[in-house]
Amino acid sequence: MELFDVTIIGGGPAGLYSAFYSGMRNMKTKIIEVQPILGGKVNIYPEKILWDVGGLPPIQAQHFVQNLINQAKTFSPTICLNTKVEQITKQGEIFVISTDSGEIHYSKTIIVAVGGGILNPIKLEVEGADKYAMSNLHYTILGLKRFQNKRVLVSGGGNGAIDWAVELLPVAKEVTVIYRGEQLSAHESQVEKLKQHDVNIMLNAEIQSLLSNRNQTRIAQVVISQNGNSLLLPVDDVLVCHGYQREMSLSFADEIKPNVKDDYYLVSHGQCRTSVPGVFAAGDIIYYEDKVNLLAGAFQDAVLAVNSAKLYIDPKAEKYAMVSSHNEKFLEKNKDLVQKCDLQCLT
Numbered sequence: 001m002e003l004f005d006v007t008i009i010g011g012g013p014a015g016l017y018s019a020f021y022s023g024m025r026n027m028k029t030k031i032i033e034v035q036p037i038l039g040g041k042v043n044i045y046p047e048k049i050l051w052d053v054g055g056l057p058p059i060q061a062q063h064f065v066q067n068l069i070n071q072a073k074t075f076s077p078t079i080c081l082n083t084k085v086e087q088i089t090k091q092g093e094i095f096v097i098s099t100d101s102g103e104i105h106y107s108k109t110i111i112v113a114v115g116g117g118i119l120n121p122i123k124l125e126v127e128g129a130d131k132y133a134m135s136n137l138h139y140t141i142l143g144l145k146r147f148q149n150k151r152v153l154v155s156g157g158g159n160g161a162i163d164w165a166v167e168l169l170p171v172a173k174e175v176t177v178i179y180r181g182e183q184l185s186a187h188e189s190q191v192e193k194l195k196q197h198d199v200n201i202m203l204n205a206e207i208q209s210l211l212s213n214r215n216q217t218r219i220a221q222v223v224i225s226q227n228g229n230s231l232l233l234p235v236d237d238v239l240v241c242h243g244y245q246r247e248m249s250l251s252f253a254d255e256i257k258p259n260v261k262d263d264y265y266l267v268s269h270g271q272c273r274t275s276v277p278g279v280f281a282a283g284d285i286i287y288y289e290d291k292v293n294l295l296a297g298a299f300q301d302a303v304l305a306v307n308s309a310k311l312y313i314d315p316k317a318e319k320y321a322m323v324s325s326h327n328e329k330f331l332e333k334n335k336d337l338v339q340k341c342d343l344q345c346l347t
């Protein structure tokens with residue numbers, strides 16, 4: 001039985017930054033992530049360019065994730081991938097974490113950083129849709145190049161759909177957006193960009209059926225119903241962004257069930273503490289007034305959760321971590337960086 005100071009459930013931005021910060025506070029740290037890769041939701045928009053992370057120039061999400069992973073590994077936390085946490089119980093002072101592989105993990109504290117849970121895209125409910133999932137029916141975009149000069153139909157009117165439609169504008173030959181509602185619900189400025197580019201936006205419209213090519217391997221045309229009429233649209237690719245179904249796999253034993261909001265979010269009782277002593281939360285999973293569901297918000301939560309975990313284990317510890325320039329391990333690492341002239345981040 002190897003006992004950890006902190007076990008972080010979820011290896012998205014909140015979990016990764018928690019791991020870094022936990023190392024800075026000299027705690028023995030483990031991350032458990034259900035997916036085969038770290039990075040969380042950011043992996044569903046790898047080519048998106050992020051402009052809104054403090055101190056970073058515009059950066060593609062996939063590079064941002066890699067930086068985040070490298071940073072999380074600074075203090076060599078234990079990382080368990082492909083491992084779904086199923087249940088958390090408590091034996092005396094120790095949390096016992098059961099996983100789908102049958103492995104049991106032991107920890108003095110827990111930081112829950114499971115974001116929106118395990119996300120599965122809501123599938124297109126049209127007969128035969130599944131058979132195109134390997135060819136030209138998509139639920140996210142893993143690389144924009146593939147859509148070069150293509151006629152792309154985007155189904156959906158929320159941020160996911162409209163963000164992708166905007167990203168496709170300089171790449172695709174033609175972008176059509178269909179949405180069953182009366183008005184697109186995405187961010188105004190993004191909708192404006194679509195309108196400026198004369199994108200064909202069809203409201204009160206939805207996919208009725210898919211017509212295949214002669215070999216039955218790809219979608220060649222889409223039958224769209226709009227206001228009671230049926231229209232035929234030739235396409236090269238169809239992108240469906242109808243949101244995600246959330247699988248909250250994680251459960252707590254009755255005696256350590258944290259307070260939740262809307263049957264899901266862990267309610268913060270200040271400093272990212274849940275109602276259960278020793279259980280903390282960070283990122284999209286936590287609820288408090290003024291919570292910001294952005295990367296910047298996840299980082300702030302991580303700092304608070306880690307500091308709270310540190311004080312839970314050692315009530316006499318400093319309330320906050322020292323700034324990084326005061327950390328002894330960094331003094332050594334800084335010498336290496338200077339020697340290697342790897343001063344990118346210092347210039």
Ligand SMILES: Cc1cc2nc3c(=O)[nH]c(=O)nc-3n(C[C@H](O)[C@H](O)[C@H](O)COP(=O)(O)OP(=O)(O)OC[C@H]3O[C@@H](n4cnc5c(N)ncnc54)[C@H](O)[C@@H]3O)c2cc1C
Binds near residue numbers: 014159160285
């Ligand atoms: C399309 C889109 C675009 C976005 N664009 C931006 C942007 O431009 N700027 C910005 O600041 N924010 C953006 N965001 C928001 C940002 O991605 C999230 O706020 C951030 O990812 C939250 O991080 P998190 O670690 O809390 O959760 P997540 O990223 O959801 O990570 C949670 C992790 O926990 C894992 N997990 C879940 N359940 C279990 C379990 N039982 N056991 C083990 N592991 C588990 C999941 O697999 C996942 O890896 C965007 C979000 C989306 C969906």
